Amino acid sequence: MLERDGYATHEQISSRFPKVELLVKPKAVIECYENIPCNPCSTSCPFNAITIGKDINNIPQVDYDKCTGCGICVHSCPGLAIMVCEVLADKVRFKIPYEFLPRPIENEVWQAVNRKGDVIGEALIEKVSLNNRQDRTALVQVLVNKEFIYEFVTIRRES
Ligand code: SF4
Numbered sequence: 001m002l003e004r005d006g007y008a009t010h011e012q013i014s015s016r017f018p019k020v021e022l023l024v025k026p027k028a029v030i031e032c033y034e035n036i037p038c039n040p041c042s043t044s045c046p047f048n049a050i051t052i053g054k055d056i057n058n059i060p061q062v063d064y065d066k067c068t069g070c071g072i073c074v075h076s077c078p079g080l081a082i083m084v085c086e087v088l089a090d091k092v093r094f095k096i097p098y099e100f101l102p103r104p105i106e107n108e109v110w111q112a113v114n115r116k117g118d119v120i121g122e123a124l125i126e127k128v129s130l131n132n133r134q135d136r137t138a139l140v141q142v143l144v145n146k147e148f149i150y151e152f153v154t155i156r157r158e159s
């Protein structure tokens with residue numbers, strides 16, 4: 001449990017995802033669990049898909065009718081708490097923030113890692129985007145097995 005050991009439970013994680021039917025298109029998943037004074041996710045979204053409301057401590061809410069899965073909020077969040085998720089036939093495509101070096105390169109296979117830092121499988125690197133507006137937070141697009149939809153959170157290079 002988040003309050004006790006710092007890890008979100010399966011229920012907490014899955015509650016942040018939209019219905020699987022919606023994930024046939026890429027959608028933002030926001031894992032922001034606590035009331036903190038923060039809003040770059042909301043102000044950065046070009047489609048006004050993220051609402052925080054008058055109190056900046058509110059937890060952000062995504063309007064999935066508006067979200068295009070562009071990924072701008074992913075690299076705009078200082079807490080690295082957002083990813084974009086899209087369900088394919090037997091894989092899930094994620095766009096995740098990545099701030100370590102070396103950065104992955106397209107077509108490499110890295111380790112898929114869960115929220116506890118355990119390796120759960122492989123992640124195929126499809127794309128790595130980084131421009132001046134991203135302030136050194138790369139946007140990495142990866143494919144992982146569908147069974148890891150609520151487990152996968154980041155990548156690690158095999159040592
Ligand atoms: S992925 Fe793009 S459209 Fe969706 S909430 Fe984030 S910034 Fe807005």
Ligand code: SF4
Pocket residue numbers: 030031032038039040041042060076077078079080081082
């Ligand atoms: S920018 Fe990130 S940490 Fe800040 S409110 Fe949005 S999701 Fe939470």
